[in-house]
Structure formats: C-alpha cells, structure tokens
Amino acid sequence: MNPRRKKRLLTIIALLFGLSSAVGLTLYALQENINLFYTPSELINGKGPELEKPSVGQKLRIGGMVVPGSVKRDENSLFVEFKLIDSGPMVTIRYKGILPDLFREGQGIVAQGTLIESDVIEAFEVLAKHDEEYMPEEVAEAVKGIKHQKPTYNNNGY
Amino acid sequence: MIPELGYFSLTLAMVLCVLLFIFPMWGAHTGNLRLMRAAPSLAVGQFIFVLLSFAALIYASLTDDFTVAYVAHHSSSTLPWYYKITSTWGGHEGAILLWLVMQAGWTAAVALMSKSLPWPLRARVLGVLGFLAVGFMLYTLLMSSPFDRLLPYYPVEGRDLNPLLQDPGMIIHPPLLYMGYVGLSVSFAFAIAALLTGQLDNLWAKWSRPWTMAAWGFLTLGITIGSWWAYAELGWGGWWFWDPVENASLMPWLVATALLHSLAVTEKRGIFKSWTVLLAIAAFSLSLLGTFIVRSGIIVSVHAFASDPDRGMFILAFLAIVVGGGLTLYALRAGHVSSEGRYSLFSREVALWLNNILLVVATLIVLLGTLLPMIHKELGLGSISIGEPFFNQMFTYLIVPFALLLGAAPLLRWKQNKLKQVAGKYGLGVIIALVLTAAWLFSSFAKVSAITFMATALALWIVVMSAQDLLQKTAQAQSIKRLGLSYWAMLLGHIGLALVIMSVALTSAYSTERDVRVVPGEQVALGGYDFRFDGVKVIRGPNYTGHAGVVTVFKDGEQETVLHAEKRRYDIGMQFMTEAAVDAGLSRDLYLALGEQLTGGAWSLRIYHKPFVRVMWLGGILIALAGFIVLFDRRYRRRNPKEAQA
C-alpha cells in the first residue's frame, strides 16, 4: 500500500470507529431515558393493543386527576401522598417536596417518577397540568414550558 | 386609525421587499448595474416602514387600545408602561413583527455597510434578504396580523400579559435571540449569493465573517439571558432544561459556532469551502426549523393553543422553499468547488475540522432528542418524552474531547507541526491544570467526585493553555499591543467557555437544597448559612396581590441579609406566580422560593445554596463579547482608512 492510500484507509477506519461509537453511545443513552406516558387506567389495565404494563422499577410519566380527599400530608415534613384517577382504577403517588402552584384536589396533574409497586409511584416531579396543557402557545414558548418546575433532588439535606 | 396605518405601512414595506428581491437579482443576472444600485435604498426604505409599523403596535399597546385583538389578549390597563411595551412581543403575532423589525434592520445594515463588496455579490446578498423578508411579511399580513380589531364587541379590559413574562429578563431576551436568529440569515444570504455568483473564495469568507460573528454574539447573549431568566423566574433554581424551545435556540448556536471556526479556515487557508457554505445554510435553516417547531405547536404539542394548521403549513412551505432551495443550489454548485491546500494530520486545520465535527454531532444529538418524540408518535409507537439525563449524558461525553481540543488547538500552526515543539507546552499545561484543580477542589470541598474533578481540570486546562498561547504569541509579535483584536476575542471566548464548564461542574456537584416545613421563628441551616423564617406578610403590587415570606439569613451568627420570597396572584386571570428571592454573588447564590401554606401557620419553603452558578452567565457574556470585539478588528474595517489607523 502506498502511503497515501494507507493514510486514507486510516482516516476511514477512524471515522467509522468514531461514528459507530457515537451512535452506540447515543442509542444507549436514549434507551435509558425514554419515558413512556401512562394514565392510571393504562397503568393498571395495560396500554395499547398489547395491553403492556410497565414493570416495577421503570421510570414513567403519569397524568390524571387528583382524587378529592385523597391528599394526605405528613404533619412534620413535606411528604405527601395522593391518588390519581382518569376514569377507571386509581393509582397512588408519593412525593416529597413542594407541590406546584396549581396543585389542587380535582385538578389534572402529571407526575414523573418510578413505579415502586404495581399501583404506586414515587414521583420526583409533579406538575400541574393546566400549566402546560392548556396554555396559549406563545406563552408556552416564552415560559419554555412551566413543566420545568423541576426540583432536582440531592440526597443530602433531609 | 393608527393600527390600520401600521398594517398599511407593513404592506408598503412588503412591496419594497418584493422589489428588493427582484431588482438586484435580475440586475445581477443580466449585469444591469442600475437595477443593482437600487437595492440599498430599497433596503433602507423597507426598514423605515417596518419600524413605523412596529411603532404603531407599541402605540396601541401604550394607549390601551383594546379594540386591537392583540393588545386585548396580551396587555391590560394596570400593566406598568414598560411591560406594555414588552407585551408587544409577548405573543405570537407581535413576536413575528419583532422578527420582521430585526430582519429589516439587518438588511438595512448590510445595505449600508457592504460598500466594499463587488456589485454582483452585494446585490445578490440583498436580494436573498429581500426574499426572506417577503416570506415573513406575507405570513404576518395574511395569517398573523397583530393589528386585527375586535369590533364591534371589544373588552373594556385586556387579558393582561402572562405574569411569567412580567420580568426584566423578558424585556431583552426575545429581541436578543431574534437578533441572533435573523442575523444568521445574513450568513445564509452570503452563502446563497456566493453559490449563485460562483465566487466561493477566501474573500467571500472574509466578508461573511463579521456578520456571522455579530449574529452569533447576539444569539449567545440571548441564550445566556434566557437561561438567567428561567432561573430567576420559574422558581426552581434550574438554569437549563433541554426544552424544545431552548433546543431550538441551541441548535443554530452550535452550528453557528462551527461556522465561525470553519469560516476562519476558509478565510486563512482557502479550504473547507463547500463545508463552510453548508454550515451557513444549516445555521439559518435550524433557526427557521426552531421557529417552525415552536410556532406550529408540532412538538411542543401540549402547548398547542387552538393550533392552526394553516399557519404551520405556511411556515413549513416557506421552510421547504428556503432550505430546500438553498440545499438544492448547494447540491448543484458545491460539487464543483475544489479546495486546494495541503495539510498534515497534526495541524490547526485538522484541529478545527475536529471542532466542527464535535459541534455538528452535538447539534444532531439535540435535533434527535427534540424530534424523536414526534417521529416516535408519527410512527404509531405512542407518546414518549426524552428525559434531560439523555442530553446531559451526551453533552458530558462530548465536552471532554471538545475541551481537550480547545486547549490544544490554538498552539498549533497551520499546515504542519512537529510534536516536539508543542509537547512540552502540553505536558506543562496538563500538570498545571491538574495541580491547580487538586489544590483548589480538595481545599474547598469535602467531597470531590471524579467527574467534577475532570470537568474543573478541563476548564483550567483551557485557561492555562490560553495563557501559554498568549505568552508565546506576545513573544512572537514582540508586543502585546500588536496582537489583533480577533486574537483577543478568541482568547476571551475560550475563557468564557472555560468559565461555563467550571460553573456547570461546580454548581451541579455542590448545589444543596432543602424543602422544609417552617413555622415563624424556625431556623434552618444550609450551606453554612442559617435561615430564619420570620413569617409571611401580605403584599400588594400594581396588578397582583400575594404573600411574601420574610427570611433573615445569618452567616456565623451575623446577619447577612433579609430576603422576601413572594407568591403572587395576578388580578386578571388569577394566575399564581412564585417570585423567588435571590441573594446573588459570584461565589454563590442563595435562592428562596415560597411554597404552599400548610396547617398550623406553617409554610413550605424551598432553599437553595448554589455555588458559582452566576459564573456561568458571566462566561456566556464573555463569549458573546468575543463575537462583538471581532467586529472592531482592523481586518474587517480596512475599507475605511481613517478608522484603520485609529
């Protein structure tokens, strides 16, 4: 092989290597971070034609309405537990932190968290649905989605 | 009457823009100098009319003219006057009008400051800009006029500006961002004109470069202020959320950053020509795509307010014509462009090429993360969301090679280098960066994670290498004064990025927060400070009422400051807003947000201690400044001999 060819071959190999590792890493990161959206009935009865149910430990988003009278607060901390419903079975959400401004019983909310039992979710983020779902797009654009009212928790401090 | 004049004025501006497209384009095609010469005056004329039109909207807003639908929807009589002005770009129609003002302004600026360009190129650049303006004006006039009236039934009071937009950050954020987006249309116009003319040489790169720099500077500033605003106003202490809207501004920025590095190579070495042109097309295309995404409600789908497919169709069609046309032209012409110039693997050319590759990969990742939920859904696979960790993870991977390269590249010369010449400097840089990082982090923080250490070391590596480079260049140029402004700009930009990396690393690792339930008199400790909750008082603003939680902050028993974290309820619309209280400082921010009222007189309170978060925005401002400094470099002002001497 003449030096020029050799150089070209090396470049191509390097490119291919870079490309495949980039794609691999991206796919891996994607797989870890895709969150499916469920409603309470979908969570219990299964979603889609296959009636797929999420497995315990899976990260997911769930949207529904806060069942009036179901909100239980801990007297001494910010721990709160409530039930979500759409039209069928109910799901329990546990959350520790400050709820969004528009959180009310009977309101739609979206929670993001981990399924810890078949019908219990430990949320790390709770957002009031009104904020994002029914907002004029221009406002939504400007506020970049209130959904970002996102507490990122550190493990210290509690 | 005034709003109608505004509409009429915009119509006139559009007529001028149609001429601005046809005359110079035709003139350049046929070699008719008189037609080409008409372009600059047309460009200035349309700017004046667009400005008048914008003034009409501001007038309607200031005078509380609620017969104008836009004013009724986005303003109210109780709104302070400065927010009445900013409300003119708080909604869709007004924002597009502001976009037009920017577009017209850039076009006029190009017309006035391109006297040194040969006529065919100058005419075509203005013609392309005229074409773009026609598209946006048509859209405004036909689909989203801010001057529509609500007659005969109009409200006595407006619906008020969204409380989130009633913030100083919001006064400047959109105009800056739009300056950036629209400014990239100038780079685009230069690219298209060059493809049409067939003149893709280093002169072209040199002419296009200051415009790209200016647009990029505005974009940087806009993004920085947007991040600061989200931090201050959303009440959750976050500064970047990987939201589609933010991604829409980040993508053009990444490509524009690649573009200005690539332009440097094309200007200095006459290579990467077709790649540079492609980047110029891509940067503006992504600005348009971002607008489409945001405006059509296609991705921020949950935000779709009475989502109007006609509007979306128009923007998509415009996007297809502009981008599709640009890329077709590229496909036809760029194949014939040959780049000459030899360089070895170990050269500045290759370093800049790698920089471009990394930036483009970063753009693709953001694009993928933004569009995948939509594509997933269109393929019938259900709705998904892509979590922030995806972006964070990918950007962490990318920043490592990027920062290493950034530190190393400035020391490389064009064409060819001998490892021997630079190895010593690199070794020294690595050692100094590692030692400094270790000394600093281990002395200041109890726990240092590998990733924090690495990121800080990378940031210091950039700083150390920049310093070494400065010393070397000073020695070569014999005087620090003889280094060009471009060089200082580069240094500043790179150090700005180092600050951002450092700030992100430290604030992510060492921010602490507590969500607490407090009763008046109770004290909470966080990050070496004590926070005493003194209770809540009722507040009353011009257009809201609410509660303010009063918190006295102590450090080592001494009173540091008193903070008022507000929870407001705006009178119109009954919207709640958390107005966080921030005690700002370079080395740390104390950030307080008032939560809900609990039983027994208690309130929930969120307290953050965020070290070095402010350094991030400082870095952003330095980067933007770099873009503006270049504009004053002698090289770009040579046509004016007086200034060159000054």
Next chain:
Amino acid sequence: MNKKWLVLTPLAVFLLLCVFLLKGLFSDPRELQSGRVNQALPAFDLPDLMTPQKRWTNADMAGQTYLINVWGTWCPTCLAELGYLTELRERGVTIVGLYYEQGYDPDFGDRFDLAALQQEVRDMLARAGDPYQFNMLDLDRQFILDLGVSGAPETFLVNGEGKVLVHHTGDVNARVWRAKFAPLLGE
C-alpha cells in the same frame, strides 16, 4: 462522482424531515386515550349556572344526542373555541356547558361569588358567542372527576342511549369536528 452524492445528502435528509413535519402538523397532538369512550355517561345531578334552583340530571337529556363542553371563563382556549361552537349550535347541534370553576380555592381564602361569576359568563358569551343550551355548575368537581376530565376545554359526545362516543381534549374547531365528531353523527 463521489462528491456529487455527498452534496446531495443534506437535501435528502431535509426532505425526509419535511415529510415527518408535514405528518406531524396534521395529526392531533392532543390525542388522549380516554377510558370513558363507549361507556355510559356517569350520573349527574347539578344546578344550573344561571338559575341554581333548577337542577339537571341524566334524565333531562335522555333520548338526545348532544355535546358536553367543559369550559371556564379563565381558560383562553375555551374563549377561542366559543365561536366555532356557536356555529355548531346554529347548525342544530345541542351543546351543554359544564362550567369548570378554577379561581375558587378555599385554601387561599376565596369565597365563591355566584353573582360575579354569572356576570362574567354572561359578558364572555355575549362577546364571543353563546353555544350553550344551558350551563351546569360543578363546583365540587364531582361530575368532572367522574368524566375523567383533566382540564379545560374538553368535549364529550353523548348519544341518545347516554353513551359517550367521543372524548376530545383541547379546542373543537372545524378540523377536529370533521375528523372526530362529524363521522359519528352521520354528517
């Protein structure tokens, strides 16, 4: 040769993207699978918004095909759809309003002021069009909850047997009407 294909790639990628964008533009982003569809409408017994002495129950609507529109004066999208709904009423569609009161919040020390709300509703309907046969007020949100409403506006199509045929989230406009409602009404 090689280079010619290379310079075509950006165009090809862009065109592919356009196809998805076009498709995305015409698919309803607010598609929501509702558990209510094809089930009986839950029972309700609610006061009329304007004359609270009058109460409405399922029996009042028996045998009719009608829309239930969940709305509120606080909701901008609701205002936006009033015009189209009014048009529907003029074409003979029966629309029942289910008023969703958001501003009322006892935790914040609010008192509910019916007279003020009635005035607000009257003003808004006078301005933007009144599509409603009548409005029901669901202050404690019991019926709203039973329906699985997650916000406003939402619209339900109920047939003569009291079965929910459609549950639509977001505004009703000509496009939505054609795609989701009209086929079921045999229009």
